[in-house]
Amino acid sequence: MRSCGNAVFKAVLFNRFDFKKREQYNSSMMIKQYSSINDVKRVKIFKALSEIKRIEMIRYLYHHRDSNTCGTIGESMGMDKSNVSYHLKILYEADLVSVTRMGQNKCSSLREDTFTEFLPGFLDSL
Template identity: 80%
Template sequence: MTIEQYSLKDDEKRVKIFKALAELKRIEMIRYLHHHRDNNTCGSIGESMAMDKSNVSYHLKILYEADLVSVTRIGQNKNSQLREDTFAELLPGFLDRL
């Protein structure tokens, strides 16, 4: 007897990650974060990438909720960084090719 269980929750997690990656601007933001390891505040990302800061915040939230990005607060700034652990586990090689 084999137990094979396909869980909706796992599939929803997969979908959440792929949805987060399924947007040109978010791919560009991931590349930006991969290359700029500090000063990744909402504001500086927005300025560098010519995006509205509320829009940067919106996209970062989607990346955060997919566990692709983590955040550290420094005073009134928030620094975002890629979660290399998630990329390594779920998308090995992806960042290297990006």
């Protein structure tokens, strides 16, 4: 029984003595963690880009930087306004598109800063 107690005592003593060495080892072996906020944003971006129609809309907005309303985008892509509006909402929530109100119309444009930060080179590949 006593030898078991000595083993426990030695283990506790060893743990206290070697604490600094373990701490140095752990700090050198740590994996750097990035912001989970950026991870959430990345997930939204990739979900938004998982639909072919949305990639086609991004391509259209990239090449036509004029005032792009749901109607003009829908006419050029052969989609209903409601369908365009739905896809633009998802792109807007992923911070890939900005929407500004001009009278009764909403004009959409790309948020190139988001593409530059999270998907560098993506727009040039369109």
